[in-house]
Amino acid sequence: MSAVRATFSLGRIAGIRIGVNWSVLLIFGLVVFGLAARRLPVAYPDRDWPLYWVTGLVTAVVFFASLLAHELAHAVVARRNGVGVDDIVLWLLGGATRMRAEAPTPRAELRIAGSGPLVSLLLGVLFTGAAWLLAAASASALAVEAAAWLAAINVLLAVFNAxxxxxxxxxxxxxxxxxxxxxxxxxxxxxxxxxxxxxxxxxxxxxxxxxxxxxxxxxxxxxxxxxxxxxxxxxxxxxxxxxxxLGGVPVRTAMTPDPVTVPERLTVGGMLSDPGLSHGHVAFPVTNDRGGPVGLVTLDRATGVPVPERRRTTVGEIMVPLAKARRARPDEPLADLVPWLDPGAANRTLVVDDDGALVGIVAPSDVNRAVRGR
Structure with a gap:
């Protein structure tokens, strides 16, 4: 499945990037509206309307936190089983954990896959207990209803995902x-x-x-x-x-060695006016003064800079930083790049050796060519 792209980032949890796709706003709004305008007023019609909306808003936030916990379980267990994780993206239909490779064994696959529904089921039990305790303590009926809804939705999430x-x-x-x-x-x-x-x-x-x-x-x-x-x-x-x-094929087989690079201090105007950079390529590794890779820049990013600002804006200011760019070692399996075969200039993989030196670049077309060759 093509990876779901994050519209903005929430930072990192346990070293894993957390992103949110714009489509979350739709489901978030539906959850808030469904609770504040329908479920809560029907169950308890004698409350002030701001209470319904505050309760609905808080419940929706906790719901998405539950989805994030579900995906974090996958990510943490995957890393413990030797599978790298790039990021987690919350989107319209839940969450997506992007892993760098497949599970090495059936047992590892079982652990990784089962961890998410298990966490959702445990959250369902916890929210059930919370609803019972709130009711026993004569807490707000709206709070009890919110906890009960969260319990039911987490159990439903666990069952559906199973x-x-x-x-x-x-x-x-x-x-x-x-x-x-x-x-x-x-x-x-x-x-x-x-x-x-x-x-x-x-x-x-x-x-x-x-x-x-x-x-x-x-x-x-x-x-x-x-x-x-x-x-x-x-x-x-x-x-x-x-x-x-692609089984057994290393990245070095498909990569373009010694790619054309762009200095991070070069202005965007200088980049776009250089015939060697603007013809035949859509993405370039960016290097520092020592020649080491520091990021990736695309023509789309460069041409997106307003013309009056191109003379004073450097490539380093608009590039995708190395920490966020896709990287691989020459001896890594080429098959691990399959999830990044989406078309687009940004879907390039920088090939960096163990010393941190740039040795090549891989585009989706390079992987497809290797497949055809096999």
Whole structure:
């Protein structure tokens, strides 16, 4: 599945970048509105309206914190099992944890996949206990209702994610089982992806049927989730086939060695006026005075600078810093770059050796060419 892109960053937790996609605003607004304008007033109609909205807002924030906890569980367990994690992005349909490689064994896959639903289930139990304690202490009825809603939604999240269909966590649990039984990771992924497509189409059919008969927006949402599962499961199977085709191929095989670089002190105007930089390339590694890599700059970023500011704006000011750019070592498996095959100038991988020197660059087209060669 193509990675979901973060619109803005929330910083880092346990060393993992946390991002938020703009689509979160939609689901956040729906949660707040659903609680403040419907559920809470219906359950307790005698309260002042600001209380409904404050309660709905706080509950929505805690809900997204629960989603983040679910994804953090995946990330932390993945790192403990030797799988690197780039970031976590919260978006319209929940969260996405972007890992740098696949689990090394079925047992590791089982741990990584099962950790998220387990955390959601534990949160459901904790919020159930919180609702009971608040009720016993004669706390605000709105607070009790909010805790009960959070308990129910976390349990629902755990159950839904445990369904054995890719790309859900249950699909990864199914893949771990099939991998263990067959010893073939590609075959296991294909089976889990097929289950995901079947389940997705069932949701699409049920959602559309219910929407046509009732006109309920919830039914349309079910169809949307089903379509997402179909697309994501199909993409997961495609990436698995690409990984299999690239098995044993190192990054150095596909990289462009000694790429054209841009000094970080060069102005944007100087970069755009240099025929050697503006012709035939769309992205360039940026280097410091010693020739070491410090980032990546694209023509899109450069041309996005207003013309009057190009003479005083340096490349270093507009580049993607090295810490945020995709990097790889020459001897790393090329298959690990498959998740970054999205088109776009920014989807380049800087190849850096163990001494920190830039030795090459890899574009999505380079990986595709290596696949065709195999």
């Amino acid at each position: 369904i054995p269909a890719a790309p859900l966590d249950g699909g990864r649990l199914l893949r771990a089982f099939l991998w263990w039984r067959t010893g073939d990771r590609l075959r296991a992924t294909t089976g889990a992806s097929a289950a995901g497509r079947v389940f997705g189409w069932v949701l699409v059919a049920l959602g559309l049927w219910a929407f046509l008969w009732t006109g309920a927006l919830g039914a349309a949402w079910t169809a949307l989730i089903g379509w997402f599962l179909v697309v994501a499961a199909t993409e997961e199977a495609r990436q698995a086939r690409l990984r299999a085709a």
